[in-house]
Amino acid sequence: MLTSQQLIQIRRQLHRIPELALEEYQTQRYLLQVIQNFKQQYLQIQTFPQLPTALLVRVQGSNPQKTIGYRADMDGLPIEEKTDLPFASQHAGQMHACGHDFHMTVALGILSYFSERQPQDNLIFFFQPAEESKNGGKLAYEQNVFTGKWRPDEFFALHVTPDLPAGTIGCRLGTLFAGTTEVNIDLYGQDGHAAYPQQANDMIVAAAALIEQIQTIISRSIDPIAGGVVTIGKLEAGTIRNAIAGHAHLEGTIRGLSQSMIERIDQRLREVTAGIAKSFNAEVKIQLNQGGYWPVENNPHLTAEFINYMKENSQVNYQNTQPAMTGEDFGYLLAQIPGTMFWLGVDDSSQLHSATFNPQESALRAGVTAIVGFLQAHMQQ
Numbered sequence: 001m002l003t004s005q006q007l008i009q010i011r012r013q014l015h016r017i018p019e020l021a022l023e024e025y026q027t028q029r030y031l032l033q034v035i036q037n038f039k040q041q042y043l044q045i046q047t048f049p050q051l052p053t054a055l056l057v058r059v060q061g062s063n064p065q066k067t068i069g070y071r072a073d074m075d076g077l078p079i080e081e082k083t084d085l086p087f088a089s090q091h092a093g094q095m096h097a098c099g100h101d102f103h104m105t106v107a108l109g110i111l112s113y114f115s116e117r118q119p120q121d122n123l124i125f126f127f128q129p130a131e132e133s134k135n136g137g138k139l140a141y142e143q144n145v146f147t148g149k150w151r152p153d154e155f156f157a158l159h160v161t162p163d164l165p166a167g168t169i170g171c172r173l174g175t176l177f178a179g180t181t182e183v184n185i186d187l188y189g190q191d192g193h194a195a196y197p198q199q200a201n202d203m204i205v206a207a208a209a210l211i212e213q214i215q216t217i218i219s220r221s222i223d224p225i226a227g228g229v230v231t232i233g234k235l236e237a238g239t240i241r242n243a244i245a246g247h248a249h250l251e252g253t254i255r256g257l258s259q260s261m262i263e264r265i266d267q268r269l270r271e272v273t274a275g276i277a278k279s280f281n282a283e284v285k286i287q288l289n290q291g292g293y294w295p296v297e298n299n300p301h302l303t304a305e306f307i308n309y310m311k312e313n314s315q316v317n318y319q320n321t322q323p324a325m326t327g328e329d330f331g332y333l334l335a336q337i338p339g340t341m342f343w344l345g346v347d348d349s350s351q352l353h354s355a356t357f358n359p360q361e362s363a364l365r366a367g368v369t370a371i372v373g374f375l376q377a378h379m380q381q
């Protein structure tokens, strides 16, 4: 079984080599290298030409009643790391700023344990590409990655959170994470000289008006108790100070804790964008894409069992958590296969997706121990 020091070394190596969605080749090679050092007797490894960076590892159970899936996402983010850590990202402009290096390391820790102590039930570890964008979970499901003996009956996964003490497990019955819609908007007007605005149609001004209007969707169009989010995270327009921009491109994300909330916000965003396009005499192209980012709905039965185990185990620090507006394409997988998503605390003052995110590595061992314990107890149910 991997020692605490080995877990830290693995996490640091993964942290050095973040790769973007569907480009996780080096990450996959490294995972395979680590797994080759485990006892192979009960293991089977599968890769897929249709989703080449994905990786499935199956552990044959001794007396299987079911097949339990455990998923860890693999991709990093297009963020330039600013931590100054000795093991900081070696890939310019890319960073494991969402803790997927932790997710993979904890999965390897659990896998190493069960490679040496054959589990009663079968286990399937799904190392999933493309969680941050391009919905790798949905792609895997639709491309029949989980067929025959590779289909789990249940699925579990964690996400790290800087908001809980290191090693704390957090979870809740019901909805854990929001569903999200990816937003792409292009506004087209007339470019021209900065000195002659009357002869042009300025898309920077139109984009500014649109962004202001978008802020009214949450404050004026939806039930404040229900909650929702629209964030425009990227705006591109113009080339130089003395030219009027004829094109603006906006990217953002919508979040809601229910499908109906997401649809309501989607609809208002379309209406507001059409209104701005009309008032600025602009052409507009709007693309709203939910993909696999469905609300993460925990299965009542499995999640109650998970929470009870964590609460009753004196070695585990457990906290009930509120629903979060983060998204996850594990929501899509949980809509197909029952299961539970939960948090692992990593105690940091920087948030997820921050260039200074620096999770506490003591959470690795605590996470492995808590999850191995739960899986063992769950197999005896």
Ligand SMILES: CC(=O)N[C@@H](CCC[C@H](N)C(=O)O)C(=O)O
Residues within 6 Å of the ligand: 098, 131, 132, 133, 134, 159, 180, 181, 182, 252, 253, 254, 293, 325, 326, 327, 328, 329, 352, 353
């Ligand atoms: C945990 C986390 O941060 N997940 C991502 C999921 C991406 C959602 C989707 N691509 C979008 O941008 O809407 C998140 O941003 O919450």
